[in-house]
Amino acid sequence: MPITSAQKAAIEEVITRITSMHSSGRSKYQLAGMFLELVDRKDWSEYYEIIPEPRCLNHIRSSVEKNRYKDALDVYTDLSLVFWNALFYNEPDSIIANDAATLKATLESEWKKRPILPLPRSFSPPPSSAQKVHKMAVDSPPPNSAPPAPTRAGTTRKGVASQTPKSPPAPPTLAAIEGLDSSEMEVDVEGMQDDMDVQGGDSEAGPDTGRNPGDDEIIRQLEKGLPKWPGASDKGWMQEVSPDRYSEIVHAIKTYKDVVGNRLALALESIPDDAAVANLSYTAPLSLKLIESRARHKNYASSKEFDMDMAKLFEKARRWHEPTSEPYGRTLLLQRLYHALTSAKPPPGPPYSSTSNFAFMAAGPSSSKSGGEGANFSSLRMLAKAKTAVDELHYKGWSIKLGDWVHVSNPDDPARPIPGQVFKCWASTDPARLGEPGVTVAWYFRPEQTFHPASRTFFENEVFKSSHFGDHPLEDIIERIAVQFTARHIRGRPRSPHWYPGWPLYVCDSRYHDQERTFVRIKNWNSCIPEILRKNADYMPIYEFERVVYPPRISSPFVVKSGKIAVKGPGGIIDGNNTVEADVSSLGRKRTRRGGQEIGTPTQRASPALPVYDPSATGPSLTVVPGFEYQTSQLSHQLIPVVKRPDRTITSVIGSIAGHQVQSEELPPETARYFDRDPETNEVLWFAAPPLDIAIPPAPRHSMEYLHFLAKRKKALADESSATPSEAKRTKTVPPTVTETMREVYMDVMRS
Structure with a gap:
């Protein structure tokens, strides 16, 4: 959770208490003096080979003052690392080690004295400390065993030249860090069956989706110990x-x-x-x-x-x-x-x-626009036409191959890149794009790109497997990411090189059929990955948690709560049956359930509170639906409906919208640019009626002749009151009047 102002003040008090401590005895010195700045890299280069995460007090204090920390426990971890690093690097009986032990104890006691600060789960060395990293390299613990007590494996004494350096410990190997046999971490995704296979069924992950107080700490501790x-x-x-x-x-x-x-x-x-x-x-x-x-x-x-x-x-x-x-x-x-x-x-x-925010595709998820000039967009898997398959591609330092997860550019909303899995790497054989490399990506939809009931909840960072595949050039790739099936996401994190801490990570539990607007639980994850990888029993192994950890659940992004702004499309809220068709292009067309039962036309079943979105227009579009207001997206610059606004149209006075036809018209870009926008929200100022064509009379003002008369009179009065008899005979120089000044300016302009 973000650091509050009260927590920030408490942390600054702790740091001040640590830095103000002095030694006892005759020669008093500041105990924290050796820990204020980082060790000189030129003089002590081996220090940075042994200590994986160097820290110093001044940098931590500066980061706290500049609000760079997102969690108070991260501040505590960095402060404790300052002293754990010193204890590891220096001899146990050295002055620096003794000072570090004193300050570490002070940190723990001062932190506990302030109830506003969250207590760490333990006061042992953090996973990123040298004690934990080098200990694992020497003696890896067996699977599911408790971590050993921290031991010192230091070599040299910081700042004391009389000590003889020993050879630094070997860096931890990948096998030592992983610790577990990959075969023991395989999850039987075939066995995770679920009887929920109904339209619009909400998805639950396991018998208990409640969050335990220590879940976040388990995730944080595991990720801190993973290779970078x-x-x-x-x-x-x-x-x-x-x-x-x-x-x-x-x-x-x-x-x-x-x-x-x-x-x-x-x-x-x-x-x-x-x-x-x-x-x-x-x-x-x-x-x-x-x-x-x-x-x-x-x-x-x-x-x-x-x-x-x-x-x-x-x-x-x-x-x-x-x-x-x-x-x-x-x-x-x-x-x-x-x-x-x-x-x-x-x-x-x-x-x-660019009309597509420089993305190759013309439209993103849940948009009825498909393809575009040269684009290849389909609900079927891409064929090998005009492409030659390759094993691996390299772009901007990324290595892309079959099965990798990537973010690709979203032409409709750059802030929500499209998560997807690479199903094919290829080089184009089309004469117009001969030799250009690209990837075929299976798209995953976000919750705000789906239509769902308002009561539906989602996992944090949840995405949904779709039936859409897109051919993207390498320029569309933003970064590498990872997507985990729920069975593995609740048990651990992907191993490298599939995922590293800091990379975006999503969880997937269901398929989403955008034509039917339904969700179906994925029973067999193998059916969602490329066929070649299905035979690989070691596909995306994981680092295991101490226990099962379920991700938190969040409400629909379209549901407005206190302090939260509702997301604007391209999805929307539908009724609980998940069968309402709100697309303008489907008006008048009957829909049926899987059993063939007719459910009526969308016009008959549509709710007055159902937002309608028309993404088929090439420019900024306006869908005119009685009872709704519209605003423009700050990134896609399209007019979209604003949900849950009061109905101020004439139809609300009538009392019903029955019999009124929904109309959709394109607003051309050359027209849309003339609309005024709110300077703060960037919303289009849209009014229900044109402005009144009434001439506003100008405010009354004096003529130039009258102003000239006032100036002359004021000048005469001033001369009479201030002039002496002797001065009255002299010729006085006075500033020109307004009329004279304007006349001079006019003559200067004419002469030039």
Whole structure:
């Protein structure tokens, strides 16, 4: 949970108490003096080889002041690491080790004294400490056994030259970190049967979906001990271009504006150079301003170096901003623009513009628009036409192969990239796109992209398997992710290289049929993955939890709660039977259940509170439905219905909408741009009636002649009251009147 102001004040008190402690005796010194700054990397390079997570008090204090921590327990972990690292690295009887033990005890006691601060589950070394990491490398615990007591395996004494360094311990091996045999962690997905196979049935995971108080801590402790992502590889970077091109690309990113005029690069510029972002592949300061300076001064030796810096910047921005937020969406849109600018066929410009937010597909999940120029979108699996299969592709340091999970660009809403699984890697044999690589991705829908009853609940980060497959060029790939079936998600986290801490992680429990608007529990996960991988018994093994941990459940994104803003489509709320068809294109068409029972036309069954969305238009569209207001999405700039607004139309006065036909008309882009928008919410100001055509008379004002008369009279009165007899005879210089000044200006203009 986010750190409150009261917790922040309490943490600052704890840090102040630690840094203010002094030793006893004659030579008093500050106990925390050796722990204020990080160890000098040049003088003590072996320290960074032995200590996996170096920490210092000044950096932690600065991060707390700048609100960079998301959880108070993370602050405690970092503070304790300062002293655990010192205890590990230095000899037990050294002065530094004794000071570290004293300060660690002070930290524990001061933390306990403040009830506002959450207590850690234990005061043992964190999983990322050297005690835990190197201990596992020496003696891995057996499966499901309790962790051993922390032991010291230090080598040298920090800051004491008289100590003889020993050889540093060997880095932990992958087998030592994993600990368990992969065969023991296989989950019988075939055996997880469920009788729930009805239309619209809500999904439950197991007999007990309640959350225990320690569930989050179990997840946090496991993920902290997992291996970190080593970073991008050396393959897949942009072709060599002129150094002047680097500045052009950065300038295009910095100056790009949406159709409303918002400059999207503010989402990148708001991130500090030294922002503390967890689970990044690098630690050096980096910002758009720094990259721009390096490009301007031609400090990049190759295009690959420039491309890698930009990829790291987008990685940092994706972790900094909250997923699905507006800054997050702007970051992903700029990343997709950057991919287009560094491709073999960059878009025409500047200025750069795109009706699909630079994505290759013309429409995203739950949109009736399909395909587009050159696009390949289908509800069937892609055929091998005009494609040659390849084993692996490399793009921006990512390695993409069959079965990998990725985020691909969403043309309708960049803030919600499409989760999907790669079903094929290929190179195009089409003469128009000869040799261009791409991937065929099975799409997964988010809850806000589905139609469901208002009472339905979802797992946190839940997605749904769909029947849609899309052919995407490599430029559409945002990043690698992971999706787990519920049977494994509740038991652990995917092993590397399938997933690393910091990567987006989703859980899938059901299929979603967007035509039927129904959910069906997945009984056989093997049917959802590529056929070649079904025979692999070790597909996506996991690191196991101590016990089963169910993800929390959340309400429908369309249900408004206190302090929460309802999500706007493209899905919506339907009745409990999950059979109402609200699509405009299906009006008048009868629908039947699986047994052949007729359920009537959508017009007969539609509820007055049902929002109608028409995504078939090519530009910003307006679906006119009595009783609803409309606003424009800040990212897709389409008019969409606002649910649960009061009905202020003439039909509400009549008392019924029966007999009124629903009409849908396209609002052309050249017309939509003339609509006024709210400066704060960016919503289109839409009114039910045109403005009154009444001339507003101007306010009365004085004529120039009268103003000239007033000026002359004021001047005369001033002269009479202040002039002496001797001064009255002199010629006085007075400022010109308004009329004289205007006449002089007019003459100057005419002369020029």
